[in-house]
Amino acid sequence: MKVMGKLLAATAMCSGTAAFAVDLEVSHWWTSGGEAAAVAKFAEALNERTEHNWVDGAIAGGGDTARPIMVSRIIGGDPMHAFQFNHGRQAEELIEAGLLLDLTDVAEAEGWFDIVNPPSLLEACTVDGRVYCAPVNIHSWQWMWLSDDAFEQAGIEVPSDWDGLVASAPALREAGIVPLAVGGQSWQQSGAFGVMAIALAGEEAWLAINRDKDVDVAGGEAYARVFEAFGNARDLAAGLNVSDWNQATNAVITGQAAAQIMGDWAQGEFAVAGQVAGEDYHCLPGLGVTGILDTGGDAFYFPVQDDPEVEAAQKELAALLLSPEVQVSFNSAKGSLPIRGDVDLGTVNDCTQKGLELLAAGQTLPSGNALLTPDTNQQVNDLMTEFWSDPSMTAAEAQERYVEIIANAD
Amino acid sequence: MALVQNGARAESAATRAKPPIRLFRNLMPKIASIPMIFTALVVFVGGTIWTIVYSFTSSGLLPRLDWAGLQQYERLWETRRWIVSIQNLAIYGICSLVLTLLLGFVLAALLDRKIRFEDAFRTIFLYPFALSFIVTGLIWQWILNPEFGIQGIVRGLGWESFNFDPLYNADIVMYGLLIAGLWQGTGLIMCIMLAGLRGIDEDIWKATRIDGIPTWKTYVFVIIPMMRPVFVTSVVLIASGIVKLYDLVVAMTAGGPGIASEVPAKYVMNNMFGGQNMGQGFAASTMMLLSVVIILVPWAYLEFGGRKRG
Structure with missing residues (x-):
C-alpha cells in the first residue's frame, strides 16, 4: 500500500497535476445570461483539463449582495475554495489577516509579471511583494450603449457623444422612448456618475479626487459641471422603473430606452440577444468625449485551506484561469478584455476592437475600486442614489456632501 | 403545578x-x-x-482593537441614511403596531361571532404567517409592480390614469412595505386574540346581555380590559418583529428608491459587510439596542415586575 501511495505521489509530481480529484467550490455573482455563459467556460476548462470538479457557487443579486456573504463565510471559518472579487482594495484586510492563499509561486512559474497587461492589475493583487489573486478580465465602466432601433423610431441620427444624446432627448420623449436607462441600484447610479466625471471633467481632475483626495477639485468648477450633467441625466432617465442593470440593458435592446451608461459587461447581453455591434447597437467609449478606459474587472482569490491537496488544486485553478485558451474563451463570452496582451481574441466586434485599441495605446486609468476603500465607495453610492431618486435635491447640495465624503476618505 | x-x-x-x-x-x-x-x-x-x-474602535473588515473614541457615533449621526432609516422605522413601527392590533382584534372578534366556515377563514388568515418575509416580499413586489401588478390590471380594465406604485414612489414606499408586513403578520395576532376571546367566560356575555349593554360597548369596556395579558403578548411579538425589520425591505425594495426605504438593520448589515466598516456597523447596532432598552425596560418593569410584587 505504501509503495502504491508513493508511486501515485510520484506520478502526480511528474505530470504536474494532483492525482486526487478535488471538488472546488467557486463563489461568484455572475448570474445574468451573458455572465453565466462566460463562467461556464471556466467550469468547462476545469472539468475537462484537470481532474478537479467545478462546484458552482453563484450568488444572485450582484456584488453588493454577494460580497458580504462571501466575507462572512471566510471569516466564519467555512471558506469556499475560490471566490471572485473586483480588482482593488476589497480584499485588503482579508490578505492582511492571512486568510488568503499566497499565489506568488504560481505567478512566478507562469510568468504573470511579464504577461499581465496593464501591470496595475497585478499590482492590485500584490501586498508586500506577494501575489494573492489571479486577475481574469478587464472591465471598464466608460461605455455608453445606444439602441439604433430607438433612434430610428424617433427619426433621428444616432448621436456621437453625450451632448448629442441630451439634444436628442425631446425627440425621443415624443416617440415614447426613455432617453437613458439606469437601474435602481445605487452602484449603477454611482458608476454612471464616475463615467460622467472622467468624460466631462477629465482624467486629471478625476485622479486628483479619487487618488489624492483633493477636496478643492471635488468642490471646484469642473465637478460642478459634472453634478449638473448628472442631474440632467436624472431627468433623462425618469419614466423607466427597472432595478437590475441587465433589465436596463434589455430596455435598450428592445428599443424601449435609447441609451445606457454601463460597463462593457453589458455587451454580453447584446450578444445573447443576437444583436450586432454597428448594426443593432452602437457604443461610445468615454461617452464619445474622452477616450479613456478604467481597468476594473474581476480577480479570483483563494482562501487558505488546511488540506495540501486542496491547496494544490487551488493553485492549478489559478494557473488555468490565466492560460491563453481560457482567457480567449472566457473573455469572448463575457464581452470583457483579456488581462494578457499576448492573446488574440480572434474576430472581435467593433466595440471590443475600440476597447482593445485604447488598451494597447495605454489610455487606461485604475478603477475607482482600486483607489477608494469599500467604505468610501459605499458612502458615495448612498449619496448618488439619494440624489438620483430625490428630484428636490440640487446638484450643489450633492456636491457639498460629496466634498465631505472625499475629505474623510483614506 | x-x-x-x-x-x-x-x-x-x-x-x-x-x-x-x-x-x-x-x-x-x-x-x-x-x-x-x-x-x-x-x-x-x-x-x-x-x-x-x-463600536468604539476603527475596525474595518475584521475586528481590531484600535480606539477611535466616539468617532463612529459622530459619523453615524451625521449620516443622512441613518437618520432616514430611523424615521422609516418609526413610521413603520407605529403604523404596524396600531394596525396589526386593530386588524387582528377585529378579525378575531368577527370570527368569534360563531360564523360558518370559521376554520376555513382562520386558515386563510393565518396562512401568510407560514411564509418567510423574503417570500412575502417577493409576492408583494410583484403585486405592487406598476407594470404587472395592481396598477397594470386596473389600467388594463380601462382606467388609464389609475396610479398605484408605492414601491417606486419615495414618499409612500414605507406604506407599501407596511401592506406586506400587515398581510404577513396579522394572522398570528388574530389567532392569539381569538384564543383570548375564547377564554372569556360565557357568563360575562350573558350578564351584559341581561343588562342590555350593546355588543360594541361590551367589547370595548369589558372584554378588552379582560384580555390585557393577550394584548401584552401581542405587543411583544409585534415589537420584536418591527426592530428586526430587514428581509422584507431587502426583498421588496432593497432600500430604494434611493434611500427612501432604508432601515437601521440594513444600515448595520451594509456597513459591516458591504462597506467593510465593522466599527460603524457596531455603533449603529449599539444605538438600536439602546433604543430598545430605553423603550422596553421601563415598560417591562411596570408590566411584569409590578405584578410579582402585587
Missing part, C-alpha cells in the same frame, strides 16, 4: 430537619437550566458587550 407542590413539600420537610441552604434548594431544576444560563450569558450578554466595546 406538580413540581411546585413537590418543591413545597420538600421545603417544609427540610425546614423541620435543619435550616436549608438556599443554593441547593430545587437542585435538579437548577442543574437543568445551567446550559441555558450559560448560553444567555455568553451569547447574549457576552456578544452584546463585545459589540459595544468594538
